[in-house]
Amino acid sequence: MLTSGSPEQRYKTIQAIGNACLKWGFFEVINHGVPNTLRDEMMRASESFFDLSDEQKREYAGKKLFDPIRWGTSFNVNVDKTLFWRDYLKIHVHPQFNAPQNPLGFSETIQEYCKRVRELANELLKGIMESLGLEESYIQKAMDLETDSHQLLVVNLYPPCPQPEVVMGLPPHSDHGLLTILMQNDHVGLHVRHDGKWIPVNPPPGSFVVNIGDHMEILSNGKYKSVLHRAVVNGKATRISVATAHGPPLDTVVGPAQDLLDNENRPPLYRGIKYREYLQLQQSNQLNGKSCLDHVKVNINDTCCK
Ligand code: OGA
Ligand code: NI
Numbered sequence: 001m002l003t004s005g006s007p008e009q010r011y012k013t014i015q016a017i018g019n020a021c022l023k024w025g026f027f028e029v030i031n032h033g034v035p036n037t038l039r040d041e042m043m044r045a046s047e048s049f050f051d052l053s054d055e056q057k058r059e060y061a062g063k064k065l066f067d068p069i070r071w072g073t074s075f076n077v078n079v080d081k082t083l084f085w086r087d088y089l090k091i092h093v094h095p096q097f098n099a100p101q102n103p104l105g106f107s108e109t110i111q112e113y114c115k116r117v118r119e120l121a122n123e124l125l126k127g128i129m130e131s132l133g134l135e136e137s138y139i140q141k142a143m144d145l146e147t148d149s150h151q152l153l154v155v156n157l158y159p160p161c162p163q164p165e166v167v168m169g170l171p172p173h174s175d176h177g178l179l180t181i182l183m184q185n186d187h188v189g190l191h192v193r194h195d196g197k198w199i200p201v202n203p204p205p206g207s208f209v210v211n212i213g214d215h216m217e218i219l220s221n222g223k224y225k226s227v228l229h230r231a232v233v234n235g236k237a238t239r240i241s242v243a244t245a246h247g248p249p250l251d252t253v254v255g256p257a258q259d260l261l262d263n264e265n266r267p268p269l270y271r272g273i274k275y276r277e278y279l280q281l282q283q284s285n286q287l288n289g290k291s292c293l294d295h296v297k298v299n300i301n302d303t304c305c306k
Contacts (some may be wrong), residue, residue: 018131025227169231177247221256
């Protein structure tokens with residue numbers, strides 16, 4: 001309905017997206033155009049990657065944040081006080097494409113999957129811009145998004161845990177980018193914070209879960225808030241989730257959209273920051289709620305006194 005419906009259907013869908021962004025910061029997408037066969041292939045290929053021997057995987061045990069491929073455990077073992085029950089594979093896939101050589105065919109699958117999901121992200125971003133009352137291609141123009149947007153692929157593996165109630169897969173956090181698009185296998189584990197409670201997310205088969213990241217909160221000047229979420233583990237089955245984080249180009253300074261501001265009633269609530277710096281900040285500290293956003297919040301009292 002967003003891309004192929006009548007103008008009226010598109011309008012209604014944009015309103016629904018706007019409502020979801022306001023109230024939840026999360027929504028589910030169906031009929032998204034990414035073929036099920038490709039989704040299944042991506043899931044299978046991810047499993048095969050984690051099934052490689054540790055020796056083979058160690059080749060990708062990148063140390064630095066901007067290493068193109070990083071395989072690891074927990075969130076940031078250099079600073080995590082408690083380790084999380086999670087292994088990950090993180091790959092910078094756009095604008096430069098990277099992929100592990102193994103398993104065979106993984107690279108082609110990642111490339112196609114990430115391209116299709118990026119197309120979906122671009123359509124959703126246009127809808128979200130319109131829901132904010134901005135021109136639909138606002139973000140694409142302001143940030144050269146079509147060519148240079150940054151896309152990070154994060155594959156999460158949560159093995160079954162003998163004592164799931166005392167561990168966490170991923171602690172409460174918000175995501176750094178503009179949007180995250182998540183696919184998961186059959187096992188529920190994602191919880192979203194809403195009205196002071198943790199709500200388990202159990203999306204319909206074949207759908208994607210989409211959430212607002214910190215950079216959309218900044219860009220929308222706080223209208224659409226990034227929302228806390230966490231991943232819990234279970235005692236029986238391995239859970240895999242494939243997240244793609246869609247952000248602005250790494251060297252773009254993102255601040256609140258000028259068109260949403262006015263000096264008297266709507267001052268900027270966040271200062272501009274380069275996405276690269278923000279990523280550095282978030283990924284080199286402990287994952288701790290939405291604390292990273294505090295670094296870019298403007299103290300309202302400061303602006304009032306000027
Ligand atoms: C993430 C994330 C949730 C999940 O990768 O940022 O929140 O369900 N993942 O794995
Ligand atoms: Ni997340």
